[in-house]
Amino acid sequence: MPRILGIDPGSTITGFAVIESGAQPHAIVIDCIRLPRTDFPSRLGLIFEGLREVIERxxxxxxxxxxxxxxxxxxSALxxxxxxxxxxxxxxARGLPVSEYTxxxxxxxxxxxxxADKTQIQHMVKVLLGxxxxxxxxxxDAAGVAICHIHHARTASRMRVAANTTGRRA
Known part of the structure; x- marks a missing residue:
């Protein structure tokens, strides 16, 4: 069962979640990297290092x-x-394939x-992951990104299977 690292990036708080896909996805960890009020380049370095540690662990x-x-x-957008x-x-840097979702x-x-608003996302993530x-x-939000990826990957897999099927019966 693949593990998906979902990221909700932010310059003051970066959310992350590691979700194991399967018949019923479940959370390994759902948390945040809270960044101190320091200069912006230092915060970017902390995001990089914090996520490297999450990936390693x-x-x-x-x-x-x-x-x-x-x-x-x-x-703000920049x-x-x-x-x-x-x-x-x-x-x-760790060789992970990266997918992006709007x-x-x-x-x-x-x-x-x-x-949907943030409270709806929070509620449904809790329901979907138990x-x-x-x-x-x-x-x-980070867990939502990971769940979204799992849904998209499953749909793509089903579409590949359907595309490889001729439609003829034996």
Whole structure:
């Protein structure tokens, strides 16, 4: 059963989750890297190092990350993009295949509609993974990214099987 590292990147809090896929996906870890109020380049380094440690400890097979959404605040969007870059580099440096999903794709996979709010994501992640404890929003979002990846991978697999079927009966 492949392990998926889901990432919700942020310049102050980066959520991460390692989810083991299977008939019923289950969480190995769902948590956050909380970054100190320090200079921005140092925070990027902490994201990279923190995720390298997560990868080393939990040995995921693949990585999925939330794509940058277009923001009205260009400076915030740039910082988010740089945080994503630090996270992607941590996975790429360990040879993990990296998949990217938009917020709408993630919400659609978790809640069934592309405009769900954070509380709906938190609730559905808990239901889908059988988690009893409260989840921090960024950690739940990271788990949602991993679940989205699992759903997309399963769909792609089914489509490959269907494409290889001739439709003739023996």
């Amino acid at each position: 939990y040995q995921p097979d693949e990585m999925a990350i939330e794509d940058v959404f277009v923001s009205r605040n260009a400076a 910082k988010l993009g740089q945080a994503r870059g630090a996270a992607i580099c941590a996975g790429a 917020p709408t794709q993630i919400k659609q996979a978790i809640v069934g509609r592309g405009h 988690v009893k404890d409260a989840l921090q929003a960024d950690a739940a």
